[in-house]
Amino acid sequence: MEAPLASAAGHSPSNDVYQSPLASRYASKEMAHLFSYSVSRCKIKMRSHTWRRLWLNLAIAEKELGLPISDEAIEEMKANLYLDDEQFALAAKEEKKRRHDVMAHVHTFGHMAPKAAGIIHLGATSCYVTDNADLIFLREGLRLLLEKLAVVISRLSAFAAQHRDLPTLGFTHFQPAQPTTVGKRATLWIQELLWDLRNMARAKEDIGFRGVKGTTGTQASFLALFDGDHDKVEALDKRVTELLGFKYAYPVTSQTYSRKIDIDVLAPLASFGATAHKIATDIRLLANLKEIEEPFEKDQIGSSAMAYKRNPMRSERVCSLSRHLMVLHQNALMTSSVQWFERTLDDSANRRVTLPEAFLTADIVLTTLQNITEGLVVYPKVIARRLSQELPFMATENVIMAIVKAGGDRQEAHEKIRVYSHQAGRVVKEEGGENDLFDRIRNDSYFAPILPQLDKLLDPTTFVGRAPEQVDGFLKEWVEPALAPWKDALAKSKAVELNV
Incomplete structure (x- = not known):
């Protein structure tokens, strides 16, 4: 785990x-750095650096379109x-003085680039940097x-492929139902994660740029700068959008970009939270059954009192944080719904918390x-034993x-099986014994003609249907194509160690 970051007050952690x-x-240093705040109280520089990039590219575009901005001013800003x-x-x-x-930051940037001091933020409103920076982040x-x-x-x-044909209840x-396989169950988790991958990718591709729209979105200030030339104002908007690497700018905005965009971005994160919670809950239940466990370190302590315990701490953490992730989306919905007319500032404090926390979480x-998932432990003998307790009934x-x-006669056979099933059920439930249904069948001469078949009739692999083949087909036809765009990230990925 990375060392703790500086606190929001600019102090070393204490x-x-x-x-x-x-x-x-908890958070990775990359994500924590991305959402490090820009105000002067925090000495982490991501947001302030992004503001300066936005001011630089605005100046470059304004110069290209004919405003009197010198090359020296541009070079000082770049430096x-x-x-x-x-x-x-x-x-x-400066902030203490100007509130x-x-x-x-405009005045600080101007102090460092004095030849550009007069043109930094030219024609722009605060939301030019704050909102466009948010969209970048x-x-x-x-x-x-x-x-x-x-x-x-x-x-x-990889886990699903490894256990594609391991029968499990x-x-x-x-409640006990038809057998499946450990790998098939994992594909149910993977399928939901694939949908999350699709939804996040859609949200990312759909993000546009606020662009240069002025104080209430009318571009009046830029129209004044360009002496009423509408074409140049449109060209400025497109050029700055292009310089910042966006495919398009939102065609109309108010002072801010619509807070509905935040809803669209946080929705797939909240949906992923539901997926993660379901997966972790399944693992916690399986851990209780002693069939599958999350990684457990050699010296890890499960309980301060009960030394034998192997609590699923990682999965519990996933559930805990996933609940937080799911509810953050509600903040975005409520904030968007109360943005009066061209804007109101009651979104600001909320978004400063909600957006970073959603991504960090x-x-x-x-x-x-x-x-x-890199260290799941499977116990096939425990799985087989539980399956053997239920399989005779099935x-x-x-x-x-x-x-x-x-x-034989179907009705006569059905009655015998009914009686023996209830007797075996009483042994299991009332006496705590093993399921002896097939022993009872073996001891009844009525079933003598099929005794050689009984072991085959109890073979777990005959009860899982096409589960192994479904795993193979799903991984090949759905997972491999979905992961193809991420092959470079997969090649660079390393195993994760957690500070439990």
């Missing part, structure tokens, strides 16, 4: 200042895209999540899932059909 565990305990501690101290001083974080955050999700799918697919209502859940229809083929 016990006397609250730190969000999302950043200080000062990254902030050091001295510049953050200056920004803090405005964006203008504090949302797009990059989805890219990071997509790469991690592809790795999790790959790891889980299926459950409906968490999804990032943590994915990292934990990767660790789990095989009774096959027994009846076999005795009928051997010349």
Whole structure:
């Protein structure tokens, strides 16, 4: 696990200042850095650097379209895209004086690039940098999540292939049902993750750019700069969008980009949270059955009191954080619904918390899932024993059909099986014994004609249908094509170790 990051107050981590565990305990350094905040109280530079990139590209486009901006101004801006501690101290001083974080950074940037000081932020409103930067971060955050999700799918697919034909008891209502295989059950998890991969990719590709729209979205300030030339204002919007690497800008905006975009981005993250919660819950239930367990370190302690315990701590963490991830989407819905007219500022504080936390939480859940799927432990003998306890009941229809083929009477056979099944059930439920249904059948001369077939009738592999073939087909026809765009990320991926 990476070392804890600096706290939001700019202090080194310590016990006397609250730190969000999302950043200080769990998140990857890449995701925590991406959403590091820009204000002068924080000495992590991602957002402020992005603001400077936006101001630089605005100036470049304005110069290309004929505004009197010198080459020296552009070069000074290029040379000062990254902030050091001295510049953050200056920004803090400016913000205290001006009570405005964006203008504090405008003046700080101008101090470092004096030849550009007069044209930085020319024609723009604060949302030119704040909202466009957010869109950049949302797009990059989805890219990071997509790469991690592809790795999790790959790891889980290897697990499914390895156990494609291992029979296991299926459950409906968490009651014994028709057998399946361990690998087939894993494909149910993978399929939902594939949908999450699709949904996140769609959201990423759909993100546009706010562009240069002015204070209420009318572009009035830019129209004034270009002496009423509408074509140049449109060209400016397109050029800045292009310089920042976006395919398109939203055709109309208010002062902000529509907060409905946040809904569209957080929706697939919340949906992924539901997937992750389901997978981790299944693993927790299987751990209780002692059939499958998550990784457990040699020196790991499951309980401070009960030394024998192997608590599924990783899966519990996934469930815990997934619930948080699912509810964050509700914040985006409510915020979007109350954006009066061209804008209201009651979105700001909420989004400062909601957007980073959604990405940090999804990032943590994915990292934990990767660790789990890389070290799942399967206990085939426990699985076989549980299956053997239930399989005789499930095989009774096959027994009846076999005795009928051997010349027996279907109704007579059914009655005998009914009586023996209830007797065996009492042994299991009331006496705590083993399921002796087939012993009772063997001891009844009525079933003598099919005794040589009984062992075959109880073979678990004859009860799983096409589960192994379904695993093979699913991995080849669905998983492999879905992961093809992520082959570079998969090639670079390494096993994850967690600070449990």
